[in-house]
Amino acid sequence: MKLKELESCLQQVDVFEEPKLLLEQYPTSPHIAACMLYTIHNTFDDLEGKLVADLGCGCGVLSIGAAMLDAGLCVGFDIDGDALQIFSRNTEEFEIANIDLVQCDLCSVDADVYAQKFDTVIMNPPFGTKHNQGIDMKFLRAALTMANKSVYSLHKTSTRQHIQKKANEWGVKMEVIAELRYDLPASYKFHKKKSVDIEVDFLQFSKT
Numbered sequence: 170m171k172l173k174e175l176e177s178c179l180q181q182v183d184v185f186e187e188p189k190l191l192l193e194q195y196p197t198s199p200h201i202a203a204c205m206l207y208t209i210h211n212t213f214d215d216l217e218g219k220l221v222a223d224l225g226c227g228c229g230v231l232s233i234g235a236a237m238l239d240a241g242l243c244v245g246f247d248i249d250g251d252a253l254q255i256f257s258r259n260t261e262e263f264e265i266a267n268i269d270l271v272q273c274d275l276c277s278v279d280a281d282v283y284a285q286k287f288d289t290v291i292m293n294p295p296f297g298t299k300h301n302q303g304i305d306m307k308f309l310r311a312a313l314t315m316a317n318k319s320v321y322s323l324h325k326t327s328t329r330q331h332i333q334k335k336a337n338e339w340g341v342k343m344e345v346i347a348e349l350r351y352d353l354p355a356s357y358k359f360h361k362k363k364s365v366d367i368e369v370d371f372l373q374f375s376k377t
């Protein structure tokens with residue numbers, strides 16, 4: 170599948186109907202999702218036939234794209250039942266069968282239950298800017314426990330040094346694959362502008 174084709178399929182994925190501010194529910198744009206997944210697939214061969222987890226899966230754009238790139242099985246985890254319902258509807262509309270969903274709080278889940286059960290973890294986690302400071306690192310810790318090979322994640326560029334320090338402490342290799350401008354739509358009342366651009370790193374973590 171070509172990149173443009175993937176992006177145009179992902180434009181059909183339904184997103185949050187009433188996004189929940191405290192859960193940082195903003196979807197990954199079809200363009201960013203397609204570029205991420207295409208790179209994970211074509212450059213690193215970490216999707217085809219792999220067991221993939223999508224942490225904070227929301228309405229499923231990353232999982233659905235991974236399934237389209239022939240992931241073996243994709244398991245989406247999210248705390249929010251409403252988002253998972255939309256995700257489930259999306260999978261029916263796309264007639265995708267190799268996806269499972271788990272509703273749980275990734276901050277309190279015992280990630281050891283899933284220790285090294287997945288080849289690849291993909292995620293666009295909450296950034297920790299809504300009275301939930303540190304949630305991005307909790308997601309990353311869980312992701313690294315659950316993956317046996319690679320984790321691909323989006324993080325605010327301003328946190329890069331901190332994340333690199335943690336990756337060193339945890340003994341995993343971190344690579345900045347791309348620096349993105351993330352267009353955060355003004356879906357919340359307190360945003361005065363139509364959209365806000367923030368600098369985001371697309372990171373790869375490899376376990377040796």
Ligand SMILES: C[S@@+](CC[C@H](N)C(=O)[O-])C[C@H]1O[C@@H](n2cnc3c(N)ncnc32)[C@H](O)[C@@H]1O
Nearest residue numbers: 192195196197225226227247248249274275293
């Ligand atoms: C930035 S959105 C990303 C959504 C989706 N992955 C995407 O790429 O469009 C973050 C997601 O994390 C979920 N989330 C927030 N806090 C969570 C928690 N403690 N446990 C599990 N999921 C959580 C939200 O419901 C939301 O779907």
